[in-house]
Amino acid sequence: xxxxxxxxxxxxxxxxxxxxxxxxxxxxxxxxxxxxxxxxxxxxxxxxxxxxxxxxxxxxxxxxxxxxxxxxxxxxxxxxxxxxxxxxxxxxxxxxxxxxxxxxxxxxxxxxxxxxxxxxxxxxxxxxxxxxxxxxxxxxxxxxxxxxxxxxxxxxxxxxxxxxxxxxxxxxxxxxxxxxxxxxxxxxxxxxxxxxxxxxxxxxxxxxxxxxxxxxxxxxxxxxxxxxxxxxxxxxxxxxxxxxxxxxxxxxxxxxxxxxxxxxxxxxxxxxxxxxxxxxxxxxxxxxxxxxxxxxxx
Amino acid sequence: xxxxxxxxxxxxxxxxxxxxxxxxxxxxxxxxxxxxxxxxxxxxxxxxxxxxxxxxxxxxxxxxxxxxxxxxxxxxxxxxxxxxxxxxxxxxxxxxxxxxxxxxxxxxxxxxxxxxxxxxxxxxxxxxxxxxxxxxxxxxxxxxxxxxxxxxxxxxxxxxxxxxxxxxxxxxxxxxxxxxxxxxxxxxxxxxxxxxxxxxxxxxxxxxxxxxxxxxxxxxxxxxxxxxxxxxxx
Numbered sequence: 001x002x003x004x005x006x007x008x009x010x011x012x013x014x015x016x017x018x019x020x021x022x023x024x025x026x027x028x029x030x031x032x033x034x035x036x037x038x039x040x041x042x043x044x045x046x047x048x049x050x051x052x053x054x055x056x057x058x059x060x061x062x063x064x065x066x067x068x069x070x071x072x073x074x075x076x077x078x079x080x081x082x083x084x085x086x087x088x089x090x091x092x093x094x095x096x097x098x099x100x101x102x103x104x105x106x107x108x109x110x111x112x113x114x115x116x117x118x119x120x121x122x123x124x125x126x127x128x129x130x131x132x133x134x135x136x137x138x139x140x141x142x143x144x145x146x147x148x149x150x151x152x153x154x155x156x157x158x159x160x161x162x163x164x165x166x167x168x169x170x171x172x173x174x175x176x177x178x179x180x181x182x183x184x185x186x187x188x189x190x191x192x193x194x195x196x197x198x199x200x201x202x203x204x205x206x207x208x209x210x211x212x213x214x215x216x217x218x219x220x221x222x223x224x225x226x227x228x229x230x231x232x233x234x235x236x237x238x239x240x241x242x243x244x245x246x247x248x249x250x251x252x253x254x255x256x257x258x259x260x261x262x263x264x265x266x267x268x269x270x271x272x273x274x275x276x277x278x279x280x281x282x283x284x285x286x287x288x289x290x291x292x293x294x295x296x297x298x
Numbered sequence: 299x300x301x302x303x304x305x306x307x308x309x310x311x312x313x314x315x316x317x318x319x320x321x322x323x324x325x326x327x328x329x330x331x332x333x334x335x336x337x338x339x340x341x342x343x344x345x346x347x348x349x350x351x352x353x354x355x356x357x358x359x360x361x362x363x364x365x366x367x368x369x370x371x372x373x374x375x376x377x378x379x380x381x382x383x384x385x386x387x388x389x390x391x392x393x394x395x396x397x398x399x400x401x402x403x404x405x406x407x408x409x410x411x412x413x414x415x416x417x418x419x420x421x422x423x424x425x426x427x428x429x430x431x432x433x434x435x436x437x438x439x440x441x442x443x444x445x446x447x448x449x450x451x452x453x454x455x456x457x458x459x460x461x462x463x464x465x466x467x468x469x470x471x472x473x474x475x476x477x478x479x480x481x482x483x484x485x486x487x488x489x490x491x492x493x494x495x496x497x498x499x500x501x502x503x504x505x506x507x508x509x510x511x512x513x514x515x516x517x518x519x520x521x522x523x524x525x526x527x528x529x530x531x532x
Contacts, residue, residue: 271381
């Protein structure tokens, strides 16, 4: 199964409410994916800083004194704000590689969930409503967000196996379905220099899109290309710094509903996920066509 | 004598779904409340499933999976859109969706009439076994897959692979068919087909559309009949 929700705001006045709206959407999809949950949220960029979302199974130990330690490697002040098992680390632009290097060598218990100007990713094993509450999703603000509730089929129920997956700066992907050619694609993508954290098929889809965008395609073009090269069942909802995209495989057996109002575009695995959005009564609601790319940019 | 029935209103914003369905199943010749109104469905699953009495049920809003599934006798109207599997395995009665329907509307239905006033997505009428389905808009790919009997009427267009591996269901399409599935072919509209289609359109409340605007599709009967020449292959 799995449940997906996504909300892309067209009206900046709604940005303070983004977390609250997405938290409500995510809660409706609990039964579709009760084993783990996660979300990516695109907040405000801080001038001169790059954001990393970090995760640790032992946050008290791993996050203590981390900002001071990394500031040396970064050659400038780093800031850390902790949310449960995750923390957002702001590092000076240009220091990302040295910070990543230092994390890898000196802090092996810390995983990098995302990096970019705006993106933050939070995901954990557990009931989706509880996961969202643990990170206080309701208080978060931003321009767009993508959430996922997982019922695992292709790989283990772990924090890293939860969605969203991020394989490039400010990029994320969530997936409902299963891919059948992910092993061969993973080998090809590794040869192109992509790295993988898990054995998960959805991470391969994320890396595939990242690789295509590195070759110069925009998100819409990369999604179009994926229709010919990814084999299996999929509904993908993807985010970039300024974009929001949706694609379904040609068989389209995984459920999907979209809605568009003057001030937002939303995706839900079911209509239930959309019922509390402001102005849903007047919104255009439709089922996305199979093998068709939907893509919004701001 | 004119009987005046009170409409029984259930608000799903406050009443549990299980209570609603239990109340609908409790209906019998003795305990009979014939008119129902359901408020705030908010995409909930399995609303008014398994009803077996001639009730009139008006649902004010959009529903999720399997609304009106296994329906017998009842007349159910969804004043909104329906999720996957609306009227799945319907036995008799009538289900009307005022908006769109998601995938496999009317799947495996054995009888009754399903009317979709908007579009119906993929696999509409898959494995239908006697149900009649009238879609005023378009239908998606793989509709009427392995359809066995009954009729599917489409006023708009049909997607890819219409009627793949079809048995003896009748398909009437007014618009374009993107492609036909294996063993599905266009067939002649004879007088009996015009008559049948006219009755179906009337029953679904369609006015101002001539049966001459439709083409009929059905089985070439090459796939499901055993061919004695192939006996050595088994």
